[in-house]
Every structure is written in C-alpha cells, then in structure tokens.
Amino acid sequence: MKLVRTRQELTEIVTQWHKNGETIGLVPTMGSLHEGHLTLVRALDGKATRRIVTIFVNPIQFNNPDDFQLYPRGLEADEALLAETGLVDVLYAPDETQIYPPGFCTRITVSGLDKVLCGGDRPGHFDGVATIVTKLFMQTRADIAAFGEKDFQQLCIIRKMVTDLDLPVTILPVPTVREADNLARSSRNRRLTPAQRQQAAHLPQALISCLEALKAGQAVTPTLELCVRTLKEAGFTVHYLDLRSEKTLTPAEKADAGTRLFVAASLGDIRLIDNMPVA
Structure with a gap:
C-alpha cells in the first residue's frame, strides 16, 4: 500500500491504472478507521481491481468548529490498519491545500434532500459532503465507490448527485456494521x-x-x-x-x-x- 499526499502523485497513479485497463474502487473516509470502514473496503471484492481509501477531515461539512477540532485523528494508526488488510493499493491523505486551494469558493447543493433529518439542524452540512465527495470522485477517477448505510441520508444525497450530474461512478451501498450490543459503529x-x-x-x-x-x-x-x-x-x-x-x-x-x-x-x-x- 502506498501513502499518497498530493493530487499530482495520485493523478499519475490513476492515469497509469486506467491505461492498463484497471477499475478503481474508492472508500472515502475522515479517518479514525474501524471495522465499518474495513467492511467498505472488502465490499469492493470482485468489483474493482484497484482500491483507494481517502482520509480527509472535511472542514466545510462541520457546523461547529469545536466538533471539527475534536474529531478523532490518527493517520499512522489508520495507515497500519489498512496495510494489514493487504487489500488497499493507495491511501490518499491530502492536506487542505490539495482539496481547497486558495480562492476555492464552489459548493454543490442537492436541494430538498439536504433540508430534512440531519440537514434540519446542520445547515450547510450536506453541501460540504456533496462538495468533498465530488472532489474525491474527480481526483481519484473512481469507477465505483462504497458508502455505508449508517449514513443513509448521505447515501441518498450522493446517489442523487451522481444521477443529476451524470458522474461516471457507481455507488455501492453497504449495510451498517454494528457492535455486539447493536450500536452502529462510528x-x-x-x-x-x-x-x-x-x-x-x-x-x-x-x-x-x-x-x-x-x-x-x-x-x-x-x-x-x-x-x-x-x-x-x-x-x-x-x-x-x-x-x-x-x-x-x-x-x-x-x-x-x-x-x-x-x-x-x-x-x-x-x-x-x-x-x-x-x-
């Protein structure tokens, strides 16, 4: 597994993969990985010949700055966990300049679906989600991307966005992974x-x-x-x-x-x- 930190290096890798006829599977995450994330990686078995996991704590989807600061981070531990699986080809862990360079001012809104449930008291949250997911689709040039059903509203929004914008990626839903007492892994x-x-x-x-x-x-x-x-x-x-x-x-x-x-x-x-x- 290769750790990639820049968009340029990622582009070189995925361009060569596509030239070789490979298909790319993507698991977008914000890190602090657990069994739920590994289930997403394994869900790509037989559906992609190459796998990319991304780790980026996305600042524009947090309504509360304290929540963003407190979000658990641990790249070294996450890298080791993914390497142990032997399933991941690239861990893409960009810094903010690779995702939102100076002057970045675009947002993607999936109207309607973003106002209910979690959107009701987290205004702008799903604009941030839709924007970062689109950026990651474009940067990784993924053919298929796995998303957990625990974040079902997010899954619905991403599916709608992909359909509306004709994005060339297949969305793979994966059932929620739970603890022994049925608490959803998070x-x-x-x-x-x-x-x-x-x-x-x-x-x-x-x-x-x-x-x-x-x-x-x-x-x-x-x-x-x-x-x-x-x-x-x-x-x-x-x-x-x-x-x-x-x-x-x-x-x-x-x-x-x-x-x-x-x-x-x-x-x-x-x-x-x-x-x-x-x-």
Whole structure:
C-alpha cells in the first residue's frame, strides 16, 4: 500500500491504472478507521481491481468548529490498519491545500434532500459532503465507490448527485456494521465515556422495539412518540425520530417495505445517528 499526499502523485497513479485497463474502487473516509470502514473496503471484492481509501477531515461539512477540532485523528494508526488488510493499493491523505486551494469558493447543493433529518439542524452540512465527495470522485477517477448505510441520508444525497450530474461512478451501498450490543459503529463512539457507552446501547434497542411495534400494526405517531420518551428517559437528547421513504426521504404514514426509521440523538455533546429498515 502506498501513502499518497498530493493530487499530482495520485493523478499519475490513476492515469497509469486506467491505461492498463484497471477499475478503481474508492472508500472515502475522515479517518479514525474501524471495522465499518474495513467492511467498505472488502465490499469492493470482485468489483474493482484497484482500491483507494481517502482520509480527509472535511472542514466545510462541520457546523461547529469545536466538533471539527475534536474529531478523532490518527493517520499512522489508520495507515497500519489498512496495510494489514493487504487489500488497499493507495491511501490518499491530502492536506487542505490539495482539496481547497486558495480562492476555492464552489459548493454543490442537492436541494430538498439536504433540508430534512440531519440537514434540519446542520445547515450547510450536506453541501460540504456533496462538495468533498465530488472532489474525491474527480481526483481519484473512481469507477465505483462504497458508502455505508449508517449514513443513509448521505447515501441518498450522493446517489442523487451522481444521477443529476451524470458522474461516471457507481455507488455501492453497504449495510451498517454494528457492535455486539447493536450500536452502529462510528468514529464518534470513541469519544463516549464508559458510562455514555453503556447508555448508547439503548439507542438501537429502542429502534428495534419501535420497529417491532410498527410491524405488529401499531399506529405510527404514538409508536414514535413512545420511542422518543424511552430515549429521553435513557438520557438522550433526541433531535429527530422519523419513519421515512428510503428513496425520497419523505415522511411515511405507514410502515411497509421501502420505509426506514431514522434517528439522531445526543449524549452530552456527542451526536449519534442510526437507521433501520422496516422490511
């Protein structure tokens, strides 16, 4: 595995790969890697002959400067973890000048999908996501890119962006990787105190109970309200809990195939998100 820090060096590598008829698989990350990220890498098995993992903590998708500063970083550990897999050809870890050179002023907006769920209280967040993902698609010239379903709204936005802009990349969705207690794997989990980590297990438990009630025919609104109360009693600040369409992210009045529960809830200043399909 080769560590690449500049766009020029990356361009030279991917240009040669394409000349040789290789296909390029991409896993964009912000580092602090865990098993969820490695699952994305492995999901490219048989779908690409070369694999690139990118690590870049994207400043323009953070609403809170403190959150950006506190985001866990550890390039050496991440590099070692990826090297151990033997699956990654290039780790691209650019600094900000390689992504946003002086004078950079362009943003990509996927209107509508960016205003609901996490977009409601994180204005501009998904513009930052769409912009950095497009930049990475262009710089890596990826043929296929893997994204986890844990960030399902992000996945929907990227799919829509790729379709609308005719970007020549296939999006590969990968199911959420979970801990033994069903908590969705996330780099933010590392910031939880031991007590908060125990509390955090109530989040997937509440979602599972809510899904079971919905599948049993319980009315949507009171079932969601009960789940919110349960999470608040467990110590969470609940930002939203919604049943929505998987395709359009519009609210759903009935739990059926193609709908999904979405939640964002915080323990202290640590925001956790999750989602689970009805079917």
